[in-house]
Amino acid sequence: HCPEPRPINVPQQFRTTSNSNVWEWQEQEQMFRGMTAEAMVTGQEKPFTVILIFDVTQHMSFFATLQRWFWIGLVISALVSAGLGWMVASSGMRPIRQVTRVAASMSAKSLKERIPLAPVPKELQQLVSSFNAMLSRLDDAFVRLSNFSADIAHELRTPVSNLMTHTEVVLSRKRDIEDYEDNLYSNLDDLKRMARMIDDMLFLAKSDNGLMTHEDKPIDLLEVVEKLLEYYRLLADERGISLTVSGRGRVRGDVLMLHRAISNLLSNALRYTPEGQTISMDIRQDLKKAIVTVENPGETIAPEHLEKLFDRFYRADPARREGSPSNAGLGLAITRSIIEAHEGRIWCTSSNGKTAFHMELPSSGLVRA
Structure with missing residues (x-):
């Protein structure tokens, strides 16, 4: 059942054909949309001015409600997408956090620890493999450095021990000048060995640090x-x-x-x-x-x-x-x-x-x- 149309006071500017496009205006709480056109009638010299008016209040209310729900849906979708994105990113970043924990816990006593590849996504397996390979190289370098230090101590201990023993024996009592000379010659051999070893180690240290230069x-x-x-x-x-x-x-x-x-x-x-x-x-x-x-x-x-x-x-x-x-x-x-x-x-x-x-x-x- 449609309500009976009531008289509408059309604004003066819309009553002429110069406004032949679709126009609209609001009267109190109602919205109207209309169009003005000229029509020729048989037997009439002058054309009639025809004004077509529609009450679009309900339509505009519907579109306003639709727009409001659209923005509400957009906000809800953005929040849900952000939540899902956070969950996916959190799951994807779990191997990275594991690598970070392992790296933060690294010490000379834990270089043998490795990150398992089974739970790691394919995209990150190369990264984890490279990290495990780096740990292997560090572990090997640390073991070699430890062995090197032990070998240095072992190699230097023998000549130092010889020097101390010879000196203590000579100083245990008064001796002839020839005995002191023999002891000094013996000590000189050990000192030469130590000097040669120290020179060699300095040479290797320069080489390891790229400080060694040579002629061309x-x-x-x-x-x-x-x-x-x-x-x-x-x-x-x-x-x-x-x-x-x-x-x-x-x-x-x-x-x-x-x-x-x-x-x-x-x-x-x-x-x-x-x-x-x-x-x-x-x-x-x-x-x-x-x-x-x-x-x-x-x-x-x-x-x-x-x-x-x-x-x-x-x-x-x-x-x-x-x-x-x-x-x-x-x-x-x-x-x-x-x-x-x-x-x-x-x-x-x-x-x-x-x-x-x-x-x-x-x-x-x-x-x-």
């Missing part, structure tokens, strides 16, 4: 090797050991440092070569690299020891001590540092009663024989 000059490897062989042949002849060299090569670097590196390899080979055998040195070169190989016969080194030979104070047989008092187990570690400082690499092979150390260095051009 052309070096003929054969000339360096031949100079070293002049000295080592005197030591080798005492045990009937032969030294041979073949090939040539040229590199760029510091001649004194490479002299020390090759000397360490020759000294190491001479120490473990049986009497009457031959130590051979071979120099090979191409356009990119030069390789110096020092090979000696002797006891085969097990494969698990080959990579560790270049660690400080490492010995393949812990029960075996070096024959030379001046040797502290740092020679191969120093050699590796020198080669790496020259952007090269060094490795060891051992099989069938022969052990060989290979030094690879960047080439600086072929050398004619």
